[in-house]
Amino acid sequence: MxxxxxxFFLWGLxxxxxxMTDGFDFGVGTLYPFLGKTDTDRRVMINSVxxxxxxxxxWLITAGGVTFAAFPLVYAxxxxxxxxxxxxxxxxxIIRGVSFEFRGKIDHPLWKKxxxxxxxxxxxxxxxxxxxxxxxxxxxxxxxSQGYHGTLLSLLNPYGLLGGGLFLCLFLQHGALWLCLKTTxxxxxxxxxxxxxxxxxxxxxxxxxxxxxxxxxxxxxxxLARPVLFLVPAAAVAALLGIxxxxxxxxxxxxxxxxxLTIVLCTFFGIIGLFPKLFPSSLxxxxxxxxxxxxxxxxxxxxxxxxxxxxxxxVIAYQIxxxxxxxxxxAEGDLEY
Amino acid sequence: xxxxILSRLQFAAATMFHFIFVPLTLGLALLVAWMETxxxxxxxxxxxxxxxxxxxxxxxxxxxxxxxxxxLEFQFGTNWSRYSAFVGDIFGSLLAIEASVAFFLESILIxxxxxxxxxxxPRAHAAVMWLVALAGTFxxxxxxxxxxxxxxxxxxxxxNGRAELADFSAIVFQRFAVLEFLHTVxxxxxxxxxxxxxxxxxxxxxxxxxxxxxxxxxxxLMFGLVFSFFEVIExxxxxxxxxxxxPAKLAALDAHWETSAPAxxxxxxxxxxxxxxxxxxxxxxxxxxxxxxFHDFSSEVKGLKEFPRExxxxxxxxxxxxxxxxxxxxxxxLATLVGLFLRHRLLENRWYLLIMLLSLPLPYIAVQLGWIxxxxxxxxxxxxxxxxxxxxxxxxxSGGQVMASLTGFVLVYxxxxxxxxxxxxxxxxxxxxxxxxxx
Numbered sequence: 001m002x003x004x005x006x007x008f009f010l011w012g013l014x015x016x017x018x019x020m021t022d023g024f025d026f027g028v029g030t031l032y033p034f035l036g037k038t039d040t041d042r043r044v045m046i047n048s049v050x051x052x053x054x055x056x057x058x059w060l061i062t063a064g065g066v067t068f069a070a071f072p073l074v075y076a077x078x079x080x081x082x083x084x085x086x087x088x089x090x091x092x093x094i095i096r097g098v099s100f101e102f103r104g105k106i107d108h109p110l111w112k113k114x115x116x117x118x119x120x121x122x123x124x125x126x127x128x129x130x131x132x133x134x135x136x137x138x139x140x141x142x143x144x145s146q147g148y149h150g151t152l153l154s155l156l157n158p159y160g161l162l163g164g165g166l167f168l169c170l171f172l173q174h175g176a177l178w179l180c181l182k183t184t185x186x187x188x189x190x191x192x193x194x195x196x197x198x199x200x201x202x203x204x205x206x207x208x209x210x211x212x213x214x215x216x217x218x219x220x221x222x223x224l225a226r227p228v229l230f231l232v233p234a235a236a237v238a239a240l241l242g243i244x245x246x247x248x249x250x251x252x253x254x255x256x257x258x259x260x261l262t263i264v265l266c267t268f269f270g271i272i273g274l275f276p277k278l279f280p281s282s283l284x285x286x287x288x289x290x291x292x293x294x295x296x297x298x299x300x301x302x303x304x305x306x307x308x309x310x311x312x313x314x315v316i317a318y319q320i321x322x323x324x325x326x327x328x329x330x331a332e333g334d335l336e337y
Numbered sequence: 338x339x340x341x342i343l344s345r346l347q348f349a350a351a352t353m354f355h356f357i358f359v360p361l362t363l364g365l366a367l368l369v370a371w372m373e374t375x376x377x378x379x380x381x382x383x384x385x386x387x388x389x390x391x392x393x394x395x396x397x398x399x400x401x402x403x404x405x406x407x408x409l410e411f412q413f414g415t416n417w418s419r420y421s422a423f424v425g426d427i428f429g430s431l432l433a434i435e436a437s438v439a440f441f442l443e444s445i446l447i448x449x450x451x452x453x454x455x456x457x458x459p460r461a462h463a464a465v466m467w468l469v470a471l472a473g474t475f476x477x478x479x480x481x482x483x484x485x486x487x488x489x490x491x492x493x494x495x496x497n498g499r500a501e502l503a504d505f506s507a508i509v510f511q512r513f514a515v516l517e518f519l520h521t522v523x524x525x526x527x528x529x530x531x532x533x534x535x536x537x538x539x540x541x542x543x544x545x546x547x548x549x550x551x552x553x554x555x556x557x558l559m560f561g562l563v564f565s566f567f568e569v570i571e572x573x574x575x576x577x578x579x580x581x582x583x584p585a586k587l588a589a590l591d592a593h594w595e596t597s598a599p600a601x602x603x604x605x606x607x608x609x610x611x612x613x614x615x616x617x618x619x620x621x622x623x624x625x626x627x628x629x630x631f632h633d634f635s636s637e638v639k640g641l642k643e644f645p646r647e648x649x650x651x652x653x654x655x656x657x658x659x660x661x662x663x664x665x666x667x668x669x670x671l672a673t674l675v676g677l678f679l680r681h682r683l684l685e686n687r688w689y690l691l692i693m694l695l696s697l698p699l700p701y702i703a704v705q706l707g708w709i710x711x712x713x714x715x716x717x718x719x720x721x722x723x724x725x726x727x728x729x730x731x732x733x734x735s736g737g738q739v740m741a742s743l744t745g746f747v748l749v750y751x752x753x754x755x756x757x758x759x760x761x762x763x764x765x766x767x768x769x770x771x772x773x774x775x776x
Contacts, residue, residue, distance in 0.1 A: 065433030072425020079414025
């Protein structure tokens with residue numbers, strides 16, 4: 001029981017870290033056509049995430065891998081049920097990944113336009129689709145022992161779309177703040193005003209989402225059973241308000257960290273509400289996949305836990321080293337792309 | 338439309354496309370790291386030109402390798418959910434370890450390498466490339482352990498209707514995994530060597546950037562020579578191991594129908610799956626197969642007829658792929674051996690340069706044939722002897738869904754492959770920028 005519980009929260013943590021890290025480069029990619037007025041702007045924007053996005057995306061691979069290893073039944077059911085949505089995410093990520101590498105290779109306006117579009121679509125689509133997918137998981141999906149009974153369109157219910165909007169706004173905020181931190185001049189000013197505007201949208205969507213969750217999901221059951229847990233969503237709201245305060249003080253790094261914290265706490269709001277369900281069914285409680293009925297054998301969970309405890313701190317250490325190596329404003333003299 | 342066939346096609350397309358880029362990533366990383374180390378030690382700008390030139394080709398290739406790898410991990414869940422649920426305990430954990438131990442290191446440090454020229458000293462920057470190369474190797478180790486477990490499952494018990502982990506070290510250190518790793522990585526090094534030699538030959542034929550490409554050619558030649566010979570010896574051990582681990586595959590590799598002792602080997606045969614015999618058999622060596630499989634002249638080798646029809650791989654495809662792969666393996670030894678004698682007179686031996694230029698695609702063909710031998714040769718099993726491929730496919734997906742995603746894969750991969758190839762060719766033909774002048 002304890003192993004499964006640990007793995008449940010590790011699973012949640014991996015997704016949270018993925019959203020926190022890859023989130024800002026999704027945001028930068030989505031803001032890219034709107035804030036990047038000149039070619040230099042655009043190269044600065046790409047370079048602000050260039051050294052880091054690839055490492056960020058590996059948190060997704062790890063979250064996927066851990067789902068496979070620790071909860072194979074969830075991995076199998078979740079990804080085959082969400083087949084079309086996941087394929088769309090994968091195609092978006094493929095196109096985004098190569099466009100960073102390809103864009104600067106040929107100096108022609110049409111060539112750049114193609115890859116600029118690819119960066120935008122490849123960033124915005126996963127941001128929305130992850131939101132839609134997670135909101136639907138919170139809500140429960142129509143599957144039973146026979147399999148999944150929905151389609152791609154059944155994911156596009158109002159609560160799912162709300163989740164998509166919320167995720168997009170979280171990542172846009174995160175990306176705009178990253179640009180406030182990394183850029184100078186007119187691009188910086190545009191990033192600041194974008195961050196300020198997005199904040200209101202984010203606040204509005206967050207409030208609606210918290211209310212809608214009470215109606216569309218059973219997320220609050222765990223909170224009502226243990227009211228002390230309300231500290232998590234309360235902290236998320238506090239972090240969200242913190243963004244605005246720090247933005248006003250022009251404390252860009254602080255605002256960005258506040259936004260990172262908002263994303264992690266929002267994810268945990270959902271994860272705690274789900275516990276112990278990883279993949280609830282909307283067709284009946286007996287079909288829920290939980291940390292207990294979908295877990296791997298205790299031996300696998302133990303070995304994996306050993307690996308994770310030994311390796312992940314090292315990973316975090318060199319990822320932080322990479323972030324520190326590229327701290328500060330993007331220098332225009334060193335635009336590789 | 339049958340989701341099983343379409344899913345198999347999709348997986349084959351995704352794996353084979355991924356494996357156009359992975360081998361070059363593995364080998365070229367080492368060569369670039371070596372060149373950059375020479376630069377860091379000597380300060381010689383020619384080494385820097387070489388590092389930058391080959392490094393750029395490495396990066397285009399790396400990007401395509403990474404993005405195509407991501408889709409593979411998720412396809413197990415989307416298309417092979419029954420397989421995933423059945424083996425997640427073991428196979429899933431190996432994939433998760435690969436991501437956390439290797440893929441992180443590789444992906445984080447590649448960003449550092451691309452953008453860190455001015456942030457790090459030449460030595461530190463070269464060290465980053467060594468770590469990228471090391472991470473690539475770690476990645477290959479874990480993925481191939483996972484594949485080796487599908488080929489020769491060990492260290493598990495069937496419990497709760499699935500394969501559960503019983504002995505982790507048995508899975509990690511099993512002989513099949515070691516052989517498969519050595520075989521695949523050597524093939525990757527040979528491919529990288531021929532890639533570098535081929536492009537170098539192009540420029541040497543045109544007598545341009547002679548210093549850069551003579552050095553590049555020689556380094557790659559030595560690298561390729563060592564691993565070509567190693568591959569032939571190792572490949573034989575790998576093949577002989579099949580007599581114990583996958584006898585049906587071994588029989589298919591040699592179109593060996595009747596169990597016999599001693600078992601003969603034919604230099605050429607044309608298998609006829611339907612009638613369970615060979616249409617043509619030429620060049621019989623009466624004890625050949627016994628010798629290859631068991632290292633003596635009289636051992637019994639099981640024939641294909643020993644296995645029920647539905648448990649045999651498609652013989653013609655596997656047999657042809659295997660023989661072509663072996664032939665290419667010998668060709669790589671020969672080509673690099675000739676190069677060993679000509680290495681100081683490359684510019685004068687234009688015919689040799691031309692041959693090496695034309696040989697560039699051959700290792701690519703060889704590695705694809707290798708995967709056909711390994712994966713089609715394992716059929717009809719997805720996990721050898723335990724689970725059939727037909728039992729592994731997701732029950733909930735429809736043919737239409739898979740058809741749509743398969744079409745998507747073909748379009749996206751085809752387009753990206755064409756663009757990547759175009760960019761690499763363009764950069765390769767343009768040649769290096771002389772260091773010292775413009776960056």
